[in-house]
Amino acid sequence: MSTADETLEKIKAQVEDETPDDITIASVSFEGPELVIYTPEAKEVATRDGIVRNLAQTLRKRINVRPTQDALVPKAEAEAIIEDTIPEDAGVQNLDFDGDTGEVFIEAEKPGRVIGRHGETLDQISASVGWTPEVVRTPPMESNTVSNVRNFLKQERNERREILERVGRQINRPKTADDDWVRLTTLGCCREVGRASFILSTPESRILIDCGDKPGAEGEVPYLQVPEALAAGPNSIDAVVLTHAHLDHSALIPILFKYGYDGPIYTTAPTRDLMGLLQLDYLDVAAKEGRAPPYESQQVRDALKHTIPLEFGNVTDIAPDIKLTMHNAGHILGSAVCHFHIGEGRYNVAFSGDIHYKDTRLLDGAVNDFPRVESLILESTYGGKNDYQTDQEDSERVLKRVINEAYEKEGKILIPAFAVGRSQELMLVLEEAMSSGDIPTMPVYLDGMIREATAIHTAYPEYLRESLRNRILYDDDNPFLAEQFQQVDGGEEMRQDIVDEEPAIILTTSGMVTGGPVMSWLRLLGGDPDNTMVFVGYQAEGTLGRQIQRGQDEITMSDKSGPRAERVSLKMDIETVDGFSGHADRQGLETFVETMHPRPEKVLCVHGDESSTNQLSSALYQKFNMRTFNPKNLETFRFV
Amino acid sequence: MSTADETLEKIKAQVEDETPDDITIASVSFEGPELVIYTPEAKEVATRDGIVRNLAQTLRKRINVRPTQDALVPKAEAEAIIEDTIPEDAGVQNLDFDGDTGEVFIEAEKPGRVIGRHGETLDQISASVGWTPEVVRTPPMESNTVSNVRNFLKQERNERREILERVGRQINRPKTADDDWVRLTTLGCCREVGRASFILSTPESRILIDCGDKPGAEGEVPYLQVPEALAAGPNSIDAVVLTHAHLDHSALIPILFKYGYDGPIYTTAPTRDLMGLLQLDYLDVAAKEGRAPPYESQQVRDALKHTIPLEFGNVTDIAPDIKLTMHNAGHILGSAVCHFHIGEGRYNVAFSGDIHYKDTRLLDGAVNDFPRVESLILESTYGGKNDYQTDQEDSERVLKRVINEAYEKEGKILIPAFAVGRSQELMLVLEEAMSSGDIPTMPVYLDGMIREATAIHTAYPEYLRESLRNRILYDDDNPFLAEQFQQVDGGEEMRQDIVDEEPAIILTTSGMVTGGPVMSWLRLLGGDPDNTMVFVGYQAEGTLGRQIQRGQDEITMSDKSGPRAERVSLKMDIETVDGFSGHADRQGLETFVETMHPRPEKVLCVHGDESSTNQLSSALYQKFNMRTFNPKNLETFRFV
């Protein structure tokens, strides 16, 4: 009998001890970080007061109760009963039975109607069919990404179960080390923006946090080849934790599977989907630019298959001595501040990932309240001493003025923006400005991945700011579905038509004018002084966006499909509106640390240019008298 | 053809280019860090002006020229010629022909007579027999260690040649990394004295510096199991470099061979021999204390076999991008400050090992003059703010007074001392005091390993202080051979006889009264108030030496061979004479840094209690405005 089997035997005996005598426990098993209990009285266990809570407290594990096979009504029969029980207007789209877990996934347009008042309808279903109903919302906007991911995971259900069981055994392996230390190794993202990658290690466990690329420097990847990263084998790490989907944090995760990694990725569900979208796009871009991609789409699927989605606030065992809790980071959909609790109260480390401290229209501001925290790894993108930004309110006022002026000239307004996060924020600003009459209602064309990214946002309304969530969920007033938002899905012909029509706003990728549909728009709109280009995001040194912003009025666009380079004479109006960044500015970073509860002892400033990390590190030391560090890549810090 | 073979082909062509046309180059090969050139005209190449120097400069390698087989006179004939050529009074003990290298090792009591004026005799030998003569001194005191090591290496000559060739290929492998960094990882010896172990690494190469135990804490060994140490396999390190033989630096080196390491150990020849002696004793002690030894004597032999001895000042390639130069550290025989030159002028790191800054009777003070140095890893044993010690002159005066007082009482003087270093220093002090009449001439009994350690010292006179070396080599006045020094080789019976006789001094191990013959002496001498015990070395917390020094007058000595514990009532006089330490005191450490040339940018203070490393680090920062660090174990510092 393996040690994992022995552990399970012991747990089963404990579960039997702790449950009333009339409940039969058929078996227990690990499923990733959760403990699954199979019983013919699943419904009874799940609903009777305190049983599950008591078990969770005693076993210090998340508990999942499932019916045994003999408790399940046959599928065809169950299907009929379920369809009869759920009201017509719930808009049920699909029923999907998982015979192994006894779960039935009910996809519906209105999950609330499936659940019923106080869960009555669900209770009725599980009582009459034995299956455990799980409700899935039909996304209000169709997203290929979301449905592809869901279908793929359904199709890979069997392998996924094996992965989860293996991960569960790993997490619950007995602790062996008698030593006691906590260390952080920097594999990237120090004194630079990009290639985020860190290893948090103890004598028991090793966790890789993020694994991104460095925009504009394809050769500079995380130092995965050094001994403290993967030298002891790709499975010498227990888990990968991903703070958010941006490529500077996620791009190189699939390469781990190419190297043979076979363990879990912990992140939020929306990050999982956005990560898949962005990684596939990353491969596309590499192919288009003639670079050998570092991995194949197969490894993107591997990454999806190994992802264990976590909800904000859930404390999850990810290694024998490490618990992870994710909290909203306010940066993009699903972005998380990752809090690691090590040992039994031994040490606590929070990784900020990328954060936005204040609330925006799209997301709540970053969480900075934790049960305990000794060390903080803090992003420093705007950590420089002059990196203060305009308030969003002021920025919105400026944006509306710029749009009104352009509209009066009967021109088009071209806004390059990142597909994930900034585009949705702008859509909300534009929608409100139009409905309040601050700017005239006119078409807003979405080009590139923006529509798809927006659809993913609407598939996860619980991650959006409360007021927005309520509009989407309950008021049937989804601002992203406002009729002025129109997808550019007709290629160059449609773009030409748009140019020939009335004034309009065009939101398009890429955000730094480094490729993508914005290039077409520049060709079509650039020559007319009645048109206006508005920059709303950071334009990095070396990008075409930065050159235009600085006043360059003749640009050369090389056509990748042929040898000819085209010169475009820019006559359109160029405007910059500050304050829509997804990152906390210097003030936001300071306030995040100042109001953090509890106060961290140490702060390591990363994810910023050398001057930014340096200046933020000095400022935090001087203002708050904390021990601060400005790490280099490839260093190891010992916390305990 | 392997890349190493290609490299050799290229080098051979270069050698042919650079040598006069009348010289035939038969072949070239690597032998550890050296390049060996085989030629029928070996003598010609070796002696004709500038050939070897020119080759060494062009190839940037140490060059060894050897005759081809056809140039060698048959052994029997050569033996006769050599015996005829060397004058009788040279005291030739042995001739040893190595057919593979064409070397003949001539062991003689008076090497100078073998060499002849300006090397005339040697020249004559090589001209007439073709073999290259190498002169080895017959140790003036017979040392089992030295002769065992020499015999063992002779017997393993073939495997040793294989090892050297493999090491040579490793060193001369092409550089592959396009990255560029220098890092130091601490595996032990930080904020503690003991388990010295560091990894110096670049993208090309990884060097392990020292691998010791922690006295008094057997369980605390270097962190070899962390990924950055040996996770990528025992041969992921290119080389081991050993600063000196003390067990807190060398004890765990043989375990590397148990793990499968098969690479070189670079150290001085005396350190190699002392290391073998101390490691075998380490195994003995473990066995006697009933602990499972971490390795077998076979691995001690493996370590010897893989050792490549270096001379002070010789710049040696030890990896594709790392050159090592050892310099006298003044601490014990063969102890070295290790200087690493990385890349072509990229970075320079000096490891102090353990140092004594001032000259002593035995050794010159530590070298602190280097071509370049950016970072210094500095021992801090006496780095505490009050760790100033008496001058040796004053200490000697006190010691002589104590001895005279004891002599007047007609008692015995018991001095516990470390076998290596401190004992020899005391022997020199006592010998001079007796010959000058400062103390009466009386027997000085050497018990434990002291005599053997002394014999090793006399086998390497070139490592001793110049005046002492000259006395041993040329004046036939070896102070260690003074007749008052007598070995205790008769066990308890002899000890009892000594007790019953006239006043005498007893120098004995262990230095901190933690076992060994000093325990017998305490039993025999402790009860008589006419006897005196003199502490001359540091007594660590927790040792019996420390307890006695603090005034405890009844001690319990447990007999490992049985259950009975013996109580001894101490009535003997207890004295402490400071100032004979092998370590620089606080002043010495400061001066070492202050006068170091060039001035280092960074100093990492290690090998000291937490308060010592901390106080030294602060002091060096404040006084000399250097960047100083007080590292913890298991951290990684990036220098470049």
Ligand SMILES: [Zn+2]
């Ligand atoms: Zn981001």
Ligand SMILES: [Zn+2]
């Ligand atoms: Zn980022």
Ligand SMILES: [Zn+2]
């Ligand atoms: Zn030492």
Ligand SMILES: [Zn+2]
């Ligand atoms: Zn030492």
Ligand SMILES: [Zn+2]
């Ligand atoms: Zn070997």
